Amino acid sequence: QVQLQESGPGLVKPSGTLTLTCAVSGDSISSSNWWSWVRQPPGKGLEWIGEIYYRGLINYNPSLKSRVTISTDKSKNEFSLTVNSVTAADTAVYRCASGDFYQWPYWGQGTLVTVSS
Amino acid sequence: QSALTQPRSVSGSPGQSVTISCTGTSSDVGAYNYVSWYQHHPGKAPKLMIYDVSQRPSGVPDRFSGSKSGDTASLTISGLQVEDEADYYCCSYAGMYGYVFGSETRVTVL
Numbered sequence: 001q002v003q004l005q006e007s008g009p010g011l012v013k014p015s016g017t018l019t020l021t022c023a024v025s026g027d028s029i030s031s032s033n034w035w036s037w038v039r040q041p042p043g044k045g046l047e048w049i050g051e052i053y054y055r056g057l058i059n060y061n062p063s064l065k066s067r068v069t070i071s072t073d074k075s076k077n078e079f080s081l082t083v084n085s086v087t088a089a090d091t092a093v094y095r096c097a098s099g100d101f102y103q104w105p106y107w108g109q110g111t112l113v114t115v116s117s
Numbered sequence: 118q119s120a121l122t123q124p125r126s127v128s129g130s131p132g133q134s135v136t137i138s139c140t141g142t143s144s145d146v147g148a149y150n151y152v153s154w155y156q157h158h159p160g161k162a163p164k165l166m167i168y169d170v171s172q173r174p175s176g177v178p179d180r181f182s183g184s185k186s187g188d189t190a191s192l193t194i195s196g197l198q199v200e201d202e203a204d205y206y207c208c209s210y211a212g213m214y215g216y217v218f219g220s221e222t223r224v225t226v227l
Contacts, residue, residue: 038218045120045206045218045219045220045221046206046208046218046221047218048208048215048216048217048218050215051215059215060215061214061215062118062213062214062215063118095162095163097163099165101151102149102151102153102168102169102210103153103165103168103169104153104155104163104165105165105174107162107163107164108162109161109162110162
């Protein structure tokens with residue numbers, strides 16, 4: 001059973017950089033899966049951030065593409081999300097997810113990131 | 118890319134059927150047969166209930182079913198049970214835009 005666990009700071013200052021990591025257990029980050037990030041601002045719906053495929057293919061939400069980077073660390077069996085130049089609008093519960101094409105059967109519990117000075 | 122439109126809430130008594138609609142556009146729901154549905158109990162990780170419009174992952178009860186007509190996808194829960202009370206999201210592949218989610222539907226078991 002694949003398990004995902006997000007980690008990272010709960011508070012980030014405006015204009016700063018948000019970095020989250022998703023630790024993967026029960027599967028290899030090098031397996032044929034898509035590794036994704038999704039977020040949910042308070043009181044709002046889910047927003048897809050982006051994904052990375054084991055072969056290195058990466059796709060981003062066009063609305064976030066200029067500020068977002070997703071990468072993998074095979075030595076630690078984890079993948080990461082970096083969001084630059086954050087504002088209050090980036091305050092959200094961030095979740096990592098994984099699965100085959102067009103579906104995510106595996107999700108992390110989520111971590112709340114607040115952007116505030 | 119705008120969020121897919123879902124009703125804010127639906128409700129039903131145990132044993133009844135409820136259907137949640139998910140309306141998109143010809144660029145997402147209408148263009149691809151890649152609609153998935155997720156059940157979310159607050160504080161827990163979302164659970165995949167339906168993928169590829171109508172496919173059920175192993176372990177998901179067969180009272181959950183999915184369909185699509187044009188730009189609208191639907192999730193039907195037949196024989197509603199108390200444990201089905203949760204939030205439900207639809208999600209569609211949207212080509213160059215990646216993925217777009219629905220606006221969340223709260224299912225209440227009366």
